[in-house]
Amino acid sequence: MERDVPAGQYLATGLGAVTGQTRGIMMRSTVLSNSASTWRNVFCVALVCVTWWFLVPTWSLGFTDRIVAVVNKEVITLTDLQHEIRDEYSRLKAKYHGEEFERRYTQKQREVLNALIDERLQLQEAKAIGISVTQEEIDAALRRTPLLPTQTEEEFGKQLLLKKLFDLEVRRNVVVEEGELRRHYEVNPHNFRLQPQFRLKQIFLNANSEEARQRALSKAQAIYADWKPEETSLEDLAARHTQFVSELGWVEEKDLVAPLAQAVKELIPGTLSRPIETQVGIHLLIIEEVKESQPYPFEQVERDIHAQLVKQRGEEAYRGWLKGLKQKAFIDVRF
Known part of the structure; x- marks a missing residue:
């Protein structure tokens, strides 16, 4: 049985449907409008950024790092290089200036970069063949060899790994x-000979100023002039001039400062040297005994x-x- 529906209800229902459809259309239109506006804004911002990127020089952005070498799939950056060369930079900067500093620093950078490349190759090889070092190995090595003042434990472990690789692959x-x-x-x-050895004695006169040096030199010349080996010993000679004899013991030429080493080369055993000047004073040497070179x-x-x-x-x-x-x-x- 059909039920009669008042005409007003039909009208209200129809108007509601139309109103709902209209509202949906308006909402979709608004969303599309907002979406288009958003994309226009994004495009404008991107365009400004790209334009700014190409117009502004990179140094003004503070981007100083760059790739200086590629080793297989790994990169070495300028920061890596500068970190390794930091101590050498300070040393060169203190010693050289201008073009000479730039030349030497560039040369050192190339040397260090080559060393970094060699190191990367070896670390990659260690990884490829399965060589590693454990924390226990690092701790044991540190007990034998403490870290250097500028060395980190990570750097120490890296060197330990390289040594392990060298021992396995090369040594x-x-x-x-x-x-x-x-x-x-x-x-x-x-290459396998004992160098000649000399047992030396000396009379030494201190000279800690130019005036004292002149006095010491005059006194040493007087002592030398008074030397008569057939009549007196070195100790008696020194005593007559209120000086003392010091025993230098057995020495090689390499143990002596240059003026004394040269005098020993020319001196005949048992004779007194002429006065010898060094930075600390005046010396009168005598060779008591010689041990010749032998294999x-x-x-x-x-x-x-x-x-x-x-x-x-x-x-x-x-x-x-x-x-x-x-x-x-x-x-x-x-x-």
Whole structure:
């Protein structure tokens, strides 16, 4: 059975539907209008930013870092380089100025950059073949070798890792045969000789000022003129001039300052030297006894020869190994 609906209700319902549709259309129109306005604003801001980026020089933005080298998939930045060279920069800046400073600093930068590239290659190789160092290994090494004043534990661990890599990849392949040690000893005898030794005594006159130096020199000349080795000892000679004799003991030429070393070369044992001037005063030397140069026994230097040859061959092997890493790597230097 159909129910009659008043005409007014139909009208109200129709008007409500129309009003709802109209409101929906208006809302969609407003949203679209706002969306378009938003995109216009974004576009304008982006355009201003891009224009500003190209017009304003990068140095005014404070962007000083850049890539100076690429090693395989890793980059070395200018900041990395400056961090490594900071101490050298201060040293060079204090010693050189102007173009000379710039030349030396640029040269040092290139040297340090090459070292950084070598280091990155080795660290990458260590990672590739599964070599690492544990915290326990670092702690044990630190107990034997404390950190340097400017060194961090991270840097120490890195050096420990590089040493571990070197020992595994290079040093273990270096072999020195017993016969090679003997041949090296026989071919290089001058490297394994005791240097001549001299037992010295002296009369020393202090000179802490120019006036005192002149007085000391005059007195030393008088002592030298009074020296008669066949009649008196050095001690008696010194006593006559109210001076003392000091025993220098056994020394080599390398132990003496240059003026004294030169005098010892020319002095005949048992004779008194002429007055010798040094920064501290005036010396009168006498050689009491001489031990001539003689070879070390092979057994005494065998271990030193072995260490020397291992070091020499290890360095050669390391250069060859590192060259191989570079040949198979991608390296792009942009400095």
